[in-house]
Each structure stands twice: as structure tokens, then as C-alpha cells.
Amino acid sequence: MITIIDYGLGNLASVANALNKLGIPNQVSNSPNVIKKARVLILPGVGAAGQGMQNLKNLNLDKVIIEEIKRGKPFLGICLGMQLLFEESGEGNVACLEILKGVVKKYKKERKVPQIGWNEVKIQYSKIKMQNYNSKVKKILSNIKDLSYFYFVNSYYCEPDDTSIVVAESEYGEKFASIVMKDNIIATQFHPEKSGSIGQQLLKNIFTYFNDLNH
């Protein structure tokens, strides 16, 4: 079953609601055993990195998530759920899950933070070609036009060491990674579950892709 990890932050119901609208069965859980047995994991999240990591640790979920991702379980990280995959967050200098190399930084002061609203997502075609990601990315971004608008709410952004994992970028004062993909991991800085019909399309593509992986 697709399992949405409940670590006590923000609006968890929104991811479940978005999947329900698509007719994709899912469950919400904070149990390490359920998460171990899940077919696909989603780490959603709005909230602060420090509180997020603390909650994951208190629920004994941090190690489970790391193990399951390393075992190759399909994983979707959304917003804070993307940021926590990296090594460290500038939001309170918090050590994160260290699954992806890189750090999480705050937007420059001249821009209003949080960034709130709809921003363009630019697909990095040249990188994708180089990395032989072509067929995978094609499936995941099928029917998503380049420069589509998605909904963002964030003050911090990810800066991966390995820029080849950046499948799409957006710009808010500076360019930042808005979609990363590596092996079994897909992560978005925006909220597909809150991004109207285009967000629904992306979720549908992602779960169709994950489903094919499992068979």
C-alpha cells in the first residue's frame, strides 16, 4: 500500500485527499512496521526542519526511512519531505537524513519569505539527456508542459552537490531545485497535492511509474 508518513506536521490530509481524488489507494501511518511493509512511501511536510527531524526521531522513523530508501523502496518527498533527505538544513542548522548529498539554504533576504504561490517549473532537458534519465523522466513528466506552474510554500531550498539529480529548476531570486530524482527517489519542492489539475497529473504519473517498478 502507498503509505503517507505521519510525523505530526502540517496538512497531512491534503496528500491523502489528492490521492483519493485520483482513485489511488493509500494510508496514513506513523508506525515503523507499517512503513517497513509499505510498497511506496510518501514523506509530505509543511513546517520547520528541526521539528520535523525531532518528530521523526521521537517516532523512531528516521532510521526506518533511511533503510527503506536504501533498500530501493519507491519514495516521494514533498517540500520539507524533500529537504529532510539532504545532509543539513540551514533552518536551525539541523542534521537531516543524509540520504542525498547537499544542503538546504534560505532564500536571500531581498525576497519575501516564505515564497508563497505559483511558480514556473523549468525542466532541465540537457541534463536529463546526459544522465540517461530520458525514459524515466518522460514517464514522470508526461503531459506536463515545460514551465508549468506549481504551488510553492517555502523559505528554504535544496542545493544538491550532484546537480545531475536536478530534473527541474525554478527561480525565486536565485535558481533552485524544484524536482530531483535519484534512483528510487522523486522529490519536489512544490506541493503537487495543492497544484490544481497539473499537480494531479504529476501525482498520477509518479504513482503509475512506481506501480510499474513494482511489477
Added chain:
Amino acid sequence: MLTKRIIPCLDMTEGKVVKGVQFETFRDAGNPVELAKRYDNEGADELVFLDITATVDNRNILLDVVRKTALNVTIPFSVGGGIRTTSDMKDVLRAGADKVSVNTGGFNNPQLISDCANIFGSQCVVLSLDARKIGEKKWNVFINGGRIDTGISVVDWAIQAIKQGAGEILLTCIDSDGTKRGFNVELTREVSSKVSVPVIASGGAGNLKDFVEILTEGEADAALAASLFHFGEYKIADVKNHLKRQGVSVRD
């Protein structure tokens, strides 16, 4: 590029959407969940629900509307009205709202804002601020549905609330509310230029030109309107098409 947002506002009482003029004389505008669905389909960037009478009975009706809305719309929405405690906030967020707005409750107890920001993150805490002009270039914060002058300047309170953890400001000009004579550009620019968080301008939208003006000269990050949309004078697309023609970036 981050676009400017167009936000329909649904003022609610007893499970119905109503619309007033200068916070009084209300008119029925229909079923909130149906309206929310319609606005989502029509390209609204976000929705705002305000429970304008906020009694205990209304709270339960409101939570029911929030749950149904969450199941039916695919865009973010905030909910406010009568939020006094973190548990009020939790109820609204758990029911499916993405953000909660605090007004009188936050003014009387600024700790509420920091508590909420610490638990749920600043991005879910919207400071809803009702302003009324009290002199040349002077606006005070009014609370209790616009009935009580706090004697505090709008900018001072906005800055303090952001320090407490508010992540966005919903700025309503009471003098303009429901008049359709245009947003208060002067007030909005004054606040938006002095704060570090996005500002949603509210009160007074009457025609397409007003939206352009508030999002450019007024320096607002988003513009909110109610009656214009509820009573069908303009569709969201009319506003967005006009903004685009005027060079203001909006989501298609």
C-alpha cells in the same frame, strides 16, 4: 517567476457564504463548498474562508465545510474567524485547511501566533489585519470584526506579528470593504514595503483596473475579492487575462 495570486474570499455565517459592505449589511451568496469548487475550476490561485460570526455552533458547521472543501478542491485554502487557541488551529488544520488566519485572537494574545508558528510552521499562520484610516497616512488596527480601535498602527502590529512567526498578512481595509471603489493602494504599499512576508490585499475590488493597480503600485503579492466573483460580475479568468495584458504575471 512567482506569479501574483487572485484569491476569492468566502465570508461565512451558519454554513452560508455572505457578503457585507464595510463589515455590515450582509447578503447571501450561496453554498461554500460549491463556490469553492467553482473557483478552483475557474483558475483561482487560492481560497480564503472567514467565519465572520464565529460562535461555537458555527465552529462545528465551519469544520464540516472545511472537511468537504478539502475533499473537493485541489488548491490551497486558509480558514479564519474566531481562532483563539492552538487547539482551534489544530482543529481547522486537521480538518484539511492549509493555513489558519488569526485576527483578534492573535492581537489580544500574540503568544498564540508564536505557539502556532512553532507547532505548525510560519507558513500556516496568516495574520489577518483589519485597518481603518484615522488620519493622513495613518491607519490603526481594528479588532472584534472592525468594532474596536486598538490605537496601534498597522505597520507596528504587522512587524511585531511577523516577529512572533506570522508567515503572511491578509490586509483588509475596512473603509474600502465591499464599496467596489478600489483597493487601498496607499495603505497596502505602506505595509508591503515594510514587511518581509507576502501581503494579500483585501477590500474594495470593483473593476479590472483595481487589480492591476494593487498588484503593481500597491506592491501586493496577492489580491482578494468576494462580491465581484460571487455575484458573477467578473470571472477569475477575466481578471487574469486583463492582468496578463497589462504585463502582470499570473498563472494561466
